[in-house]
Amino acid sequence: MFSARERRNYGQVEVHNDPKRRYPYRLNFYDRPPLEDVTIEEFETFALDRLRVLAGIESSFVRNRTYDELKSVTSAHCKKYLPLAANTAKSVDTDAERRKDHIGHFVLRLAFCRSEELRRRFLKAETTLFRVRFDEDDSKERESFLKTKEMNWIDVTDEEKSMYRDQLMAACDFTKEKLAAERFVKVRWTRVPDLVEKRRVFLKQGMAWVPSSQQSSIVFQAFQSSLEEALKATSKHFSRLDEDTRIVPLLDNLSRGFLAGVPSEWSDATSNPSGDEIKAEMVDDLARKYFPMCMRHLHDELKKDRHLKHFGRLQYGLFLKVLGLSIDEAITFWRRSFSNMTDDKFNKEYKYNIRHSYGLEGKRANYPAKSCLQILQSQPSSQDSHGCPYRHFSPDNLQAALLAAYQTQGLSTSDMPEIMHAVKSGHYHVACTRVFEITHAAVGIKKGEGVGGGESVTHPNEYAARSRELEKAKAKEAEEIMLVE
Incomplete structure (x- = not known):
């Protein structure tokens, strides 16, 4: 399916700074496919367990649960079906857990790429799952993960912060002490539409000045945009699987997973x-x-x-x-x-x-x-x-x-x-x-x-x-x- 050279290159990219870990972080933007052999059993079971989590998230949306309630339900489902231990965990094969998470995501990406409605539902559920994991992740591991991603933001200097102190305090509802301790970055306002809508950022010349306490919004938007583009690209190439009688029936069954929940x-x-x-x-x-x-x-x-x-x-x-x-x-x-x-x-x-x-x-x-x-x-x-x-x-x-x-x-x-x-x-x-x-x-x-x-x-x-x-x-x-x- 993939050349030996592709597999070697993939392994080199994924290792990062720890040669012992193929998956160094719990968080994942899923911007690289799993270039390895996957059995039919793994193909199905990994996707099905992930779908149980996503179906639970969508059910929470329908039932108008608060974010805290949704987070609690999602965490319980993840613990049961899709656990991801921290790097500090002992006696846990973290690479095996993260491999399952990685493969399951890409299988479901295949299953849900085929229509606008399926892509929309998958995108919303996956973004929510990423948000829950981001919020629950260890702060040091989270920071290390973000350093491996190109977020394309511009740091606000102390001089700029001082120059627009009153505007920043008003927009972010900060005290002088809070403002002094906060670090800001600038991004195009289109990358944080949720913060703009709630008027929680200072806007200047098309740039939103985002405090560090709100920078997760940039990360979530980047994850969502990346996955949305990936789903569209996957959809264009899906026809290559039409003749695979092993895979397509499995994908058909998985794509119906939001219809009746996931069979237990x-x-x-x-x-x-x-x-x-x-x-x-x-x-x-x-x-x-x-x-x-x-x-x-x-x-x-x-x-x-x-x-x-x-x-x-x-x-x-x-x-x-x-x-x-x-x-x-x-x-x-x-x-x-x-x-x-x-x-x-x-x-x-x-x-x-x-x-x-x-x-x-x-x-x-x-x-x-x-x-x-x-x-x-x-x-x-x-x-x-x-x-x-x-x-x-x-x-x-x-x-x-x-x-x-x-x-x-x-x-x-x-x-x-x-x-x-x-x-x-x-x-x-x-x-x-x-x-x-x-x-x-x-x-x-x-x-x-x-x-x-x-x-x-x-x-x-x-x-x-x-x-x-x-x-x-x-x-x-x-x-x-x-x-x-």
């Missing part, structure tokens, strides 16, 4: 992880208490019509399977639900498909339950019941359905504007997650917590399992209190 381990769920077996007669009660809207709707339609079409049965049946409904109980459940047909018709037309979904017929594959992303990508007709209500219902029908399903669990009309805002902006998983938070406030879930640690709902079984888990914990806590009393 539930995406490959083929059996009940909690080990709790449920009975056919329990399903109705479970649906009213724990099911997400997509499965609640399917259950209600099944009760009303005593039938579901094929894709509805498939979506709901696999969900119930992973929930803990055994094959025998599944046959019992579906037979009772299809009460308007004979045993002979049920056995001939439906029993085989039920057994097939459990891996007992046909090629005997143990099919996983469908993730939110798979459900969102389905195309139900007006006569179908499957799909995602947040995407496939009209706004009026969605609001009516949500209130009918969850009003007894705390959802009210005052919650609808926030939920519908997420729906209208295409963040269906954020809307579903907000419904989860509202309906589980009584068991201790607060706004912003999601299904745990700020994570969004990415799988119907994740929603149901977490809901049951919270109620069990609440019941156990109440029982312990009673024993103490």
